[in-house]
Amino acid sequence: MPAVSIVLAGVVGGLFALGTFLVLRRDLVRVVWGVAVLTQAANVYLISMGGVREGTHDLVPVLAAHGGAVPRTADPLVQALVLTAIVIGFGTTALALVLTYRAYEENDTMNVQEWQ
Amino acid sequence: MTEQFVVAPLVVALLGVVLTLVLRRRPLVQRAASLGGTVAYAAAVGLLAWRVVLAPDAPGAAAYQLGGWPAPFGITLVADALSAFMLVIAAAVGLAAVAASIRVVDRANQRVFYHPLFHGLLVGVTGSFLTGDLFNLFVWFEVMLLVSYVFVAFYGGPEHTAAAFRYLVLNVFGSAVFLLAVGGLYATVGTLNMADMVRRLSDPVAYGIDPAPVGGLTALLIGTFALKAGLVPFQFWVPGAYRAAPLPVAAMLAGVTKKVGMYAIVRLFFTVFGNAEAGVDLPWIPGASPLALLAPLLLAMGIASILVGGFGAVGGDTVDELLAYSSIGQVGFIAIPVAVAAATTSASLRRFGILAALVYALHHALAKTLLFLSAATIQGATGTNRLADLGGLAGRSPPLAGAFLVGSLSLIGVPPLTGFFGKLFVFEASIRRVVTTPGAGGMAGLAVLFLGALLTIAYTTRAWLGGFWGQAPPAVERARIDPAQVAVLVALSAVVVGVGLGFDPVYRFADAAATAAVDGSAYVETVDPAGGDPV
Numbered sequence: 348m349p350a351v352s353i354v355l356a357g358v359v360g361g362l363f364a365l366g367t368f369l370v371l372r373r374d375l376v377r378v379v380w381g382v383a384v385l386t387q388a389a390n391v392y393l394i395s396m397g398g399v400r401e402g403t404h405d406l407v408p409v410l411a412a413h414g415g416a417v418p419r420t421a422d423p424l425v426q427a428l429v430l431t432a433i434v435i436g437f438g439t440t441a442l443a444l445v446l447t448y449r450a451y452e453e454n455d456t457m458n459v460q461e462w463q
Numbered sequence: 464m465t466e467q468f469v470v471a472p473l474v475v476a477l478l479g480v481v482l483t484l485v486l487r488r489r490p491l492v493q494r495a496a497s498l499g500g501t502v503a504y505a506a507a508v509g510l511l512a513w514r515v516v517l518a519p520d521a522p523g524a525a526a527y528q529l530g531g532w533p534a535p536f537g538i539t540l541v542a543d544a545l546s547a548f549m550l551v552i553a554a555a556v557g558l559a560a561v562a563a564s565i566r567v568v569d570r571a572n573q574r575v576f577y578h579p580l581f582h583g584l585l586v587g588v589t590g591s592f593l594t595g596d597l598f599n600l601f602v603w604f605e606v607m608l609l610v611s612y613v614f615v616a617f618y619g620g621p622e623h624t625a626a627a628f629r630y631l632v633l634n635v636f637g638s639a640v641f642l643l644a645v646g647g648l649y650a651t652v653g654t655l656n657m658a659d660m661v662r663r664l665s666d667p668v669a670y671g672i673d674p675a676p677v678g679g680l681t682a683l684l685i686g687t688f689a690l691k692a693g694l695v696p697f698q699f700w701v702p703g704a705y706r707a708a709p710l711p712v713a714a715m716l717a718g719v720t721k722k723v724g725m726y727a728i729v730r731l732f733f734t735v736f737g738n739a740e741a742g743v744d745l746p747w748i749p750g751a752s753p754l755a756l757l758a759p760l761l762l763a764m765g766i767a768s769i770l771v772g773g774f775g776a777v778g779g780d781t782v783d784e785l786l787a788y789s790s791i792g793q794v795g796f797i798a799i800p801v802a803v804a805a806a807t808t809s810a811s812l813r814r815f816g817i818l819a820a821l822v823y824a825l826h827h828a829l830a831k832t833l834l835f836l837s838a839a840t841i842q843g844a845t846g847t848n849r850l851a852d853l854g855g856l857a858g859r860s861p862p863l864a865g866a867f868l869v870g871s872l873s874l875i876g877v878p879p880l881t882g883f884f885g886k887l888f889v890f891e892a893s894i895r896r897v898v899t900t901p902g903a904g905g906m907a908g909l910a911v912l913f914l915g916a917l918l919t920i921a922y923t924t925r926a927w928l929g930g931f932w933g934q935a936p937p938a939v940e941r942a943r944i945d946p947a948q949v950a951v952l953v954a955l956s957a958v959v960v961g962v963g964l965g966f967d968p969v970y971r972f973a974d975a976a977a978t979a980a981v982d983g984s985a986y987v988e989t990v991d992p993a994g995g996d997p998v
Contacts, residue, residue, distance in 0.1 A: 366639075370632060382635045389642040396646040425649070428598055432642060435605045439635055442612055446628045453621040462625055 355395040362388030375450060375457045379443045386436030390429050397422030468514045469527040469542040471507040472550060472589045479504065479582035490574055494565050497578035501554075501561040504585060508554040512547040516975060517968075524979065524989040526595065534595075534992040535656030541595035541990055544975035545734075548821055549592045549726050551972075552828045556718040557585050559832055559955050560711040566948045567839040568709050572617070577709075583610040584715060591723045595990055597645050597655045600727065604641070604691070607720055608634050614712045615704045626703035633700050637690040644683040651676045657735050658990035661983040664739040677741035681753040684731060685760055692724030694798055695767035698791045702775070705787035710839035713783065717790040717835065718828035725797050725824060729817060732757050732805065733980050758806035761798050762904055766911045768795030773918030777925065781848040782838040785926055786831065789874070792915055793827045796885075799908050800892040806904075810981070812895055818977035819888035825969070826873060826885035829962065833870035833955045837863065840952065841930065844942040850926065855935025860944045864931045866952035871923035873959050876916065880963040884970070886916065 366388055369381025398421070447457075454462050479500030486493040515525045524543035528534060542550075561581060568577060587607025594600050612634075616627035645655070652660050652672055663670045664677065690697040705713045736753040748755050772792025779785030797820045804816025840863060841856065842848045857864040869880065876886030893912055897905040962969055979985065 378632060382632060385639045389639040392643055393646040396650040431602060443631055446624055449624045450628060453624060
């Protein structure tokens, strides 16, 4: 197993831990941050599912493809999936921010526990 | 030619979104287009069901490869009997809900993108039922959810914002877990096409895959789908969200989008992972298939849902709160036969369990829509939904009372209404399980089904006594009950009675759907994911 995979596993775990921690906060803005971090954690996981290999010269198309044969590339499917997931996550986070502002207007507080 | 019918409902629903959006400055035309769009949607679904499943010369299932990309590379839409059955439920509920919305939701609110959003909900639901691609299922789920968030926040009061925010955060978490499962399954099985997954999992050695992680990954899926279906312990968003959303939309959420969660469980666990040899290695889980893990979990969640939903509904103060809790309990009634089907090794009982769940899902969608729309009419006429402030509605409007009574009796399971067959099959599946394989789990499930049935009688009686009998308070005396709304309710109760009376074709349709659900090889044959094989 390449060292990158272990680092990625650590990063995904750390992001999920951070996201979960933030979602459980009382401050609404932190909850939105948590939502954003969680979706990104899932994205990092998804991209790492395409398989990670050491970046050699012939793995990077732009370095090797000029003039030569097209080299093997990383799995493009997971990248397409992640793009879709990023867009969805972006939309959801934007909506969450709007709802946060709305909740602030209504309750004059960012603290979830002080909601009526 | 049959393939085009598969994609038709999706296109019609999308056109509905576009059309109602374009016509937003002409409210009258927009409302007409919205209703016309739903009628066209129902027609497209009817044609699909007839040409693909019900007609004498129908192929039974058909696949549409989007963009002409062969499976497993492109996204495949698959309509088999199971998808068609669920689409028919969606079309029936959608049509009734839009027809009622036009009168129930006030004009100013309807102009605030109500109709485009409603058709967006239909798009998400249709896509979820039709797609044959795991990641695409995630996308349709998100389409459905994004629209539901807006609907829950629709009225813009503090409680609506709070409900929408909770609903959103929970579902983002659920979606992240879903993505983990999708990514993991892709890395393990090497495909996202569901039919290709069936093929690869049935012969892992030939395809050079190690299916061991599939067991754990499917456990993630159980969690996500249970959250969408609102099963206990993931039920806490349900009452808030259903009470915050406009009532016709609440009917749609309870009648259709909840069923999407149950549909996804049936589709993935029975059709796709049904024959996979990849269980979780736990001492109390016998067998080595994802179904072995699903069975006890779903049984426990079903039992807990019936109890929480039933007792919550008995204690509800308003009609909509009562109905929201009731729908938690009723999903439990759908979960238990699915759990029976997952637990059993007998092919006939497995099919029958799914059949029971499907008939119950149809019944619940119709009856709950009828009741939610009745609640909307009551709310519109009297300005309140609190049982304590209501009473005597039976004298004020016998047709409204009759519609509510039909919905309640169907929920209880009185013959010859649709609910009778739902309850009958759910109990039969559960009893057959207990008889063939006696065990504590099966007995507990059966006992809770009985208790749940009693609780259903208790809370529907409570709603009836509180709302319809007794002295009419001033709010009810002054009430002006809209005849157009009552007409929709009467039509819907006629459907509830009619489906019960003419149950034979419905039974055959549900039977075909259950057969399709457990037959992975037919699914593979329909999709034909051989595009990736070396020639």
